[in-house]
Amino acid sequence: MKAFATLIEQLSTTTKTAEKVEALYQYFKVANDRDKVWAIALFTGRRPRRTISSTLLKTWCADYCNLPLWLLEECRHTVGDLSETIALLIPVQSDIIYTSSPLHVYIEKLISLSSANEAEKKAYMLQCWQQLNSSTERFVFNKLMSGAFRIGVSQQLLIQALSKFAQMEASFIAHCITGKWDPSLISFHELINVSAPSADVSKPYPFCLAYPIESGLDKLGDSANWLAEWKWDGIRGQLIKRKDTAFLWSRGEELITEKFPELNQLFTYLPNGIVLDGEIVAAIHDKPLPFSLLQTRIGRKHISKKILSDAPVRFFAYDILEYRGEDIRQYSLENRRKILESLVTSLNVHTLFISPSISFTHWQELKQIHLQSRANSAEGFMLKKKKSPYYMGRKKGDWWKWKVDPYTIDAVLIYAQKGSGRRGNLYTDFTFAVKDGDKLVPFAKAYSGLTNAEIAQVDAFVKRNAVEKFGPVRTVKPELVFELAFEGIHLSSRHKCGIAVRFPRIYRWRKDKKPEEINTLADLKALL
Amino acid sequence: MGISNVKIYIHIANNDIYFLFLYHMPLIEFTDKGLYCPQGKFYIDPWRPVDKAIITHAHSDHAKAGSAHYFCHTLTKPLLLSRLGPHTIQDSAWGVPHHINGVQVSLHPSGHIIGAAQIRVEYKGEIWVCSGDYKTENDGISGAFEPINCHTFITESTFGLPIYNWLPQHSIYESMRQWVLKNIAQQKNAILLAYSLGKAQRVLEALAPLDIPIWVHGAIWNMHESLSNAGVALPLVQRITPEHTKSNFKNAIILAPPGADGSSWIKKFTPYQLAVCSGWMQVRANQRRNNADIGFALSDHADWNGLLQAIKATSAEKIFVTHGFQAVFSKYLKDQGLEAEEVVTAYGQEEEASKTISE
Structure with missing residues (x-):
């Protein structure tokens, strides 16, 4: 120890x-x-x-x-x-x-x-x-x-260290430690040895991840070298079929095969020796539904008939990593996509779609189409180099995510609570309100988006203006205005204000604004 | 607290009760200028200019400029002068009784930093003690904390939670020396961040036996000079000036105040490892926020057990709890059957008591 x-x-x-x-x-x-x-x-x-x-x-x-x-x-x-x-x-x-x-x-x-x-x-x-x-x-x-062990070490660092220790390729190590294995049963030797007889047929490949695009599209060079796809708002999943058994893995390496009974037919028809990368999306045919509908299914033990009809899921495939039992991650994206297209067409299962590639002739045109992302129920685009292999983990250069600008709203800080971990003893967990007549209605909690210096300032403000003395939550004078950004908004009966926003975070501190100038509940509802 | 009782009596405006009010007039009131003794007409650590100010110690949140007359311990005087500039300052040795408008005042070591005093105030047999800031462990420099019997004790509560219990000084010093030696062995400079007054001198004591050159930031140098001139024996140090370049610092110990963290000044010591010496380092989150390579929970304030022992040793009937975790600490004292109340002061905004990110 x-x-x-x-x-x-x-x-x-x-x-x-x-x-x-x-x-x-x-x-x-x-x-x-x-x-x-x-x-x-x-x-x-x-x-x-x-x-x-x-x-x-x-x-x-x-x-x-x-x-x-x-x-x-x-x-x-x-x-x-x-x-x-x-x-x-x-x-x-x-x-x-x-x-x-x-x-x-x-x-x-x-x-x-x-x-x-x-x-x-x-x-x-x-x-x-x-x-x-x-x-x-x-x-x-x-x-x-207490089952709370969450000491953060990125997978990449762990893989690098193991690769140095075991003197094996990092990609090999990454593959070894993904998927389903029980630490109380497996030995170190068995774990770092994919071809051993005990190797699991369910073993997924490490997901290839993209960074948000940083610079202008022109920096990416000739647009003809790039493939653009809608970035779906669902659950990233890796679908594996080997030895007559299907496995569906989430990006967090959770086995979620049982959660989507409507995909059973797909699991059955899929040939052996196939690994697909794609998005599990709530959709009617190939038209995606809001993520909030899919969210109602996550975490449920039993999927009722109502849920199945309200939020049916489809698998939108965008890549193929293994074909006829062969690891094809080194093939170019173009070639992988050709294989994927012919596979999806030949299968003809109503729950499996190809995530369409967007045709465009120059970057300017793509920018125009990008503006229609929300109308297409997408979060933006994924840009992928046509010649790129399927990388392991997050790698800069060949894959980029290009998200739409978030919704923003000006709100006032009304409650604060001390954070946890690195933010222990600092008031960093905030509740924000918008105006409704002369009342303030809380609508979102946000934890991220401030710089350390700003955190210190807000923390000092809360400590000076706190009302109660015991317990974690402090009611503060509604004085500090922040612009909050969020990805989506939907009606919610569980929230007092009647709406719920997705992934709210602090966009910037509006020191130039007074609490009277914040947005109203009506402004918020207009975004629905 | 005493002063609010007074208000209630005046509201009732009954002669008998008014008499009671005079009889119970507190020896020290908590005013918007600071702690005030109405009988002696003096303030203790006022945060606004007053006529007569008794200063517990030279940290800037306790020693504010602008008052007409100052009174403090002999070793605090030079520090006060270097902090405040020319002022009229009367000083006193430990334990000497002084009479101010019929009130007897004496200074007693609080163990916080060099010259730091508890103020004992006695009037017609009633004794109040104001602790200022204190620590109960004898650090070998500041003078040993002296428990004083009193009726009312005004205590700080900077580290008034049971998670704050310090390791003995010798074992912290030993870890500091081990850490420095490890860095020197790896050809790195060892930078330690510590408050210029109090902590820095302790860190010097801890590291002097290593016989490695010690360089100090200008702010620490100034305190060092003042203390040396006042006759305090301190280890030899070298002042860092703008003329010094990277080549001057090889396998050296560098002592700087917390503000130096993240500044460009610190770059000239590369390669280095950074330590923060503060009681707040007890908690991992603070260590991580400071981007320190290591934190040493070395404090000039009493830890939880120290606070409780100090309070018990006074045998006081009434405890006022000031700056720190005053709400929690006074509630705990009440749970234990003591008469305790919290008092809001302007102390604890600077030096170690500050709980901000840049602490």
């Missing part, structure tokens, strides 16, 4: 990618194989399920430290993280030095505890709190126990 805690410490204190990769590499050199597998699992979001609720953790910690619960809550708001709060509250045992066990011991114990009773769980927690010497070790341990 000590080595892993040191790694976490190093990862969180450096901003330099080379140092992060080095820290990971050094860890892989010293960690045993079981720990390596678990570390990879944790960094790729395969954390063990939570077996102890945060309420129990809080209660036990308050008991142990002889502190009232409300005080522990206040501490949590200041720290921004429960695991760290507990790690800081537990008194240091300076008289006895314990040696902590390797990482996998704690995780495997945690898994075995899932069926244990509360007393056993508590005994184990208290014992570990006493025996883990440094607050970093206690912090990492608490993170594991």
Whole structure:
């Protein structure tokens, strides 16, 4: 645990990618194989399920430290993280030095505890709190126990470090660690070995990702070298059919095959040895519906008949990565698309469409078509170089996303709450309101978009103007005006103001505007 | 608090109660200019100009310019002069009783920084103590915090949450030395950010045994000079001036105030590693926000246990809680059965008590 805690410490204190990769590499050199597998699992979001609720953790910690619960809550708001709060509250045992066990011991114990009773769980927690010497070790341990382990390391850095350690190609490593594998069953050797007999037929390829376009289109060169597609507002998915079984993966590497029963026919008809990249979109025939309809399906265990008829999904394919069992990612996009087109045409399944390429002769013309994105239920364009291979991960140059400008509205800050993680003890979680007559109606929460200097200013404003003293939420004088940007807007019965906006964020601070000058609820509804 | 009781009595305007009001007139009132002793007609750490100001210590949020007469500890005087410029300043040694309009005033070490005092005020047998800022661990430089028996204790609460419990100074110093040596071994400069007055001198004490050249920023140099001239023994340092170039700094220790972070000034020390020395470094989020390579939770304020011990040691019947986590801390004291109240002051806006990003 000590080595892993040191790694976490190093990862969180450096901003330099080379140092992060080095820290990971050094860890892989010293960690045993079981720990390596678990570390990879944790960094790729395969954390063990939570077996102890945060309420129990809080209660036990308050008991142990002889502190009232409300005080522990206040501490949590200041720290921004429960695991760290507990790690800081537990008194240091300076008289006895314990040696902590390797990482996998704690995780495997945690898994075995899932069926244990509360007393056993508590005994184990208290014992570990006493025996883990440094607050970093206690912090990492608490993170594991509360199922909240989300220490951010980008997949790319992890892959680089593993590639250096295992002395294998990064693309190979990336493929190895994607898909479905169980860290408690697989060995390190089995994991970093795709062709082993145990290799999974469900294994997806790493998604190719695009950066937002930065410069003018002219910089991209001759428009004839580029393919433009609508950027659909759905769920990116990789559809795999191997050995008579279909698998549908989301971009977050979640297996979502069961969530879309209307695709079953497609799964059946698709030949073996095929991997498609595309978008799962709520659509009537090939006409997409708003994302909000698809959203109503996400996270549901049972898909009712009503949902199936209100928000039927289709698979809009835009790429093919494997054909007749062969990895064709190195083929040019042009060639892959030809294969894809003939496949989709020959299949003739009503739930599978080709995401159409937009025909245009020069960039100026494409700019005109781009203006119709919203009317076409798209978020903008994807621009892809016709000669490009299917890259692994995010790579600059050959694929770009070109999104439409967001909707914007001027609103006033009315509530603030302390952020978490990096923003602990700073008021960074904001609720904004628009005017409705002489009332202020809250309509959106936003967390991002301010610079650090602006965060400090707003934080100071909130601290000066806070009304209540306890609990996390502060009501502030409606004085600061911000321009909020968002991607979509739809009616919602769950929100008091009657509408919901998608991905709201702070576009800029309108220091030039007074609260009287903000937009009204009617302005907002006019965007519907 | 005392002053609001007064208001209620006046509203009722009954002679008997008015008499009661005189009898219960608090020894220190909380006014919009600062802490005021009406019997002695003096202020403690006023944030607006007044006639007579008693200053607990030389940090800028406690020592404001513009008052007519100042009174402070002998070691605070040179610091005050260098901060405020020429002013009339009367000074005193520890524990010497002074009589101001019939009120007995004496200064007692608070352990916060060099010269930092608690102000003990006594009138007709009633004793109030204003802590200013304090820490209970003896840092070997500032003088050891002296617990004083009193009826009413006015305490700070900068780190008034139980997540703030410091490691012993010697073990923090040891980690600092290890960190510096690691950087030197990697051919890097070690930059430590610490407040010019108080923290910087402690960091010097911690690192002097390493016998590695120590360079300091002009702001720290000024404090260093003032303290040295006042007879405080401090390790040798070299001042960084604009004439110094990159080539002057090889495997060196550099001490700078927090404001230097992110400035172009800091670039001439490349390659370097950056440490922030502040109690706020206890929490990871603060460390990450500061883009520091490491944070040392070294503070000049009492930690949670320190605050509780200090309060207990005064045997005070009434506690006023000022700057910091005053709402939470006074609520906790009340939960523990103590008579406690929070007071809003203008302190804690600068130096370590500031909780902004640039802290």
